[in-house]
Amino acid sequence: MALSHAILALLIDNPYSGYDLAKDFDQSVNFFWKATHQQIYRELSKLEEQALVEVSPIAQAGRPDKKLYHITKAGETFLIEWLLQPCEVMPIKEDLLVKLWAAQLIPVSKSIEQSASVAKIIEEFQRHRELHQHRLATYHQIAREFYPDPKRLSIAQKYRYLVLRRGIRYEEDYIAWCDEVLELFANHPDVKGV
């Protein structure tokens, strides 16, 4: 149950609407958290009840009102207390790895349908490689824009930069692993010519 903390962490610098939080979790900070808009709206209501955030409604011409959420002093205290507590290692749940584990069910032979199955697996790895490359490109762009000179950062900026570094490293490593897998499919004698 750390969605509340992830939301509060984003609110440290700027007030956010639920909508904007959903966008950021989906695009710019997806290297550390993920949440749907419904989760976010519910969580914001709870945080408001607990006085960890405050709302200022912003009227907008021809649009629904925007509710801008600010973190409160109590919210900051709550966050600091949490971040001094130990936490667990994140569990991994990777569909793609389950697929590779089970891939031996696909017989490798010369018949067309079966070759088509292997081809589908290869395509899936190529597709995931591209998805990760796309993410990596986004992170590199954020790095260029916000941290052009990583050696000259204040400690506060450095923290954020290191979070982004984790995203960059993760995607680079994932891509390199996809290449290991694709190399197998390209070179293994049993699959050759599929």
Next chain:
Amino acid sequence: MALSHAILALLIDNPYSGYDLAKDFDQSVNFFWKATHQQIYRELSKLEEQALVEVSPIAQAGRPDKKLYHITKAGETFLIEWLLQPCEVMPIKEDLLVKLWAAQLIPVSKSIEQSASVAKIIEEFQRHRELHQHRLATYHQIAREFYPDPKRLSIAQKYRYLVLRRGIRYEEDYIAWCDEVLELFANHPDVKGV
């Protein structure tokens, strides 16, 4: 909803009891899935209803009966169909990254209490580095035991080896990132001497 697929994937080679599945998800294949024993028991019942697995009860002296689950032909078909479908990139939810993102709330100064807070964060990163190193050691041991000669593997073994490779790469990369973070704390002028 891929717990069912992860269970079926493990059942490809050997029949398992719920208890044994829980142990494997917790220890030997935690680089691709995680589940509690309650989840597993519920999921096995569902899979049995759908005839994707079958049970053979094994009487044991002085112990509750063991229920050994086997995958059925229908189960294999179900798995193959699933693994030919495209899947999403796994969402990342990392408490440790949220903490680092919010770490700027901890003031860096000379007072004892505040230095203690920074020290707690450093300890947390050291602790996580150790946890990941421990996992890495486990994976290396599995590699030595099951894949002593990675160049001479059948294609089926190679799939499994590449899944393990992902676990190894992930932990190595995570440890290297922890080192980047710890280096900051060791060298940054604002934190020096804490």
Next chain:
DNA sequence: GCCTACATGTAAACCGTTACATGATTAT
């Protein structure tokens, strides 16, 4: 005319976690 973006929400279904429950065996 249709799709996307903006902006918020409800309801239901499903998944995951924690607590409770049982009962024998083996190790300390």
Next chain:
DNA sequence: ATAATCATGTAACGGTTTACATGTAGGC
């Protein structure tokens, strides 16, 4: 004696996902 391991399960709660729901503005 006490705790850990083996082995399975129920019940309740909480978190997550998906579908449904509404309504404006702007681009193609």
